Amino acid sequence: MRLTKAQYDEIVQFITKLRPTRQCMRLLKERFPCQSQSTLLSIFSQEYQKLTKRTHAKHHTQEAVEMYYTRYLNEVAKDSTTPILLALANEVEFSPALMARTVLERFLQDHDGLPPSKQILSGMLRDPSLIPDPVLANQVHLCTINDCCNGPLVDCIRHSIGHEHEVLLREKLKKHNLAFLDEDQLRVKGYDKTPDVILEVPVALDGHVIHWIESKASFGDETSHHMYLQDQFWSYWNRFGPGLVIYWYGFIEELDCNSERGILLKDEFPENLVTLKSCMAQNNDHGRNTKDCLSESNQETA
Structure with a gap:
């Protein structure tokens, strides 16, 4: 789910008035009925983590x-x-x-x-x-x-949710018959810092070539996204080329500003991927070269 910066700020402003209890999610959902429960929970958790960091020293x-x-x-x-x-x-x-x-x-x-x-x-x-x-x-x-944002129980839940979405990503890739290497396979090959998957054959999306995909089971706010850009995404770009980040619980629309530089953002697995195989099939049918096919397909999906 994509949110404008104004929509996100409205949610955050409301969160500042809530005490960090399990009942706060009911209040959030009542106030923002059009937003998904998972998106609201992710935003709330991130804001509470920020508050914890700001007040850590005094405690x-x-x-x-x-x-x-x-x-x-x-x-x-x-x-x-x-x-x-x-x-x-x-x-x-x-x-x-x-x-x-x-x-x-x-x-x-x-x-x-x-x-x-x-x-x-x-x-x-x-x-x-x-x-x-x-x-x-x-x-x-x-x-x-009774702590909905910190502690070993929450850490276990976060880990499980992250793993669940990594499995979902791999299932989606297999469904589309895309060959890929996951983190475990890449570590065996000697890579120390990798995205969740690297595509063995790149695909095209919205007019851009995609070499890797990173799964984030969270909402992409400004703080987390800029941190990921600095610590992970640009590093992946330098090593493997342009790629795709999936924020499964949504992100702020205005953050999707680096697509021309090689990092695309989505809130779900894209169904409009253009594969080399599909382009070669069209090439055989219509007598066009693969480069022209990719270009035309990308214009159609943009």
């Missing part, structure tokens, strides 16, 4: 950490059955999963006398039963399952 000062830990100890001594960490995270407008991580890290430092390794900390967040204190384990679990 990780020594004073803030000690205050959160002391509040937790005092409250849990009164009643260990209430969701203390979750309530505290909502009170200070901090991600519940990150609040759990902060307090758990401080607890383990007290418990073991040394700061825990990232591996141990991450393992306990993924599986709270590993936490030596059952009360804190329950508190961490409540934070994890």
Whole structure:
């Protein structure tokens, strides 16, 4: 789904008024009924991530950490059955999963006398039963399952969704009988940084030749797209030539401004691809050369 910059800004402005709870998606859908649920969720998640980055420093000062830990100890001594960490995270407008991580890290430092390794900390967040204190384990679990934008549960969901769309891309390519190499095959060949697929025989789309395709199971906003351009897309262009990026949950229309330079944006798998095989067939039927056929086909699909 393509959105104009004005439409996107309107959604973002509404999101700033919402608290990061699971109920916010119902409010978003009521306010923007014409937008898909997946698009709204992706935009909301991205905006919440931006907020988390902007406020990260103030929640990780020594004073803030000690205050959160002391509040937790005092409250849990009164009643260990209430969701203390979750309530505290909502009170200070901090991600519940990150609040759990902060307090758990401080607890383990007290418990073991040394700061825990990232591996141990991450393992306990993924599986709270590993936490030596059952009360804190329950508190961490409540934070994890109630955070819709951060934490190991959300990371697992994101990974699964990304993998699902990569599989969808490969299925679409096979359906169109297009030969390609995926990331695993390319790594075997020694490539260290690659798009999701490289087409063994290029295709044409909207008057442009496509050598590779990248799948993004997210919405393409300005921040993420410019980051991808710098870190990935231009690198792919330098190595493999022009390519296609599919933002499955949509993107801001105005960002599709690099097609003449060799990077096209779509919000679904394009059905109007022009293959070399189809051009050769037309060439045999009408006595034209392949270059002319490609040119004519591209003009028809543009």
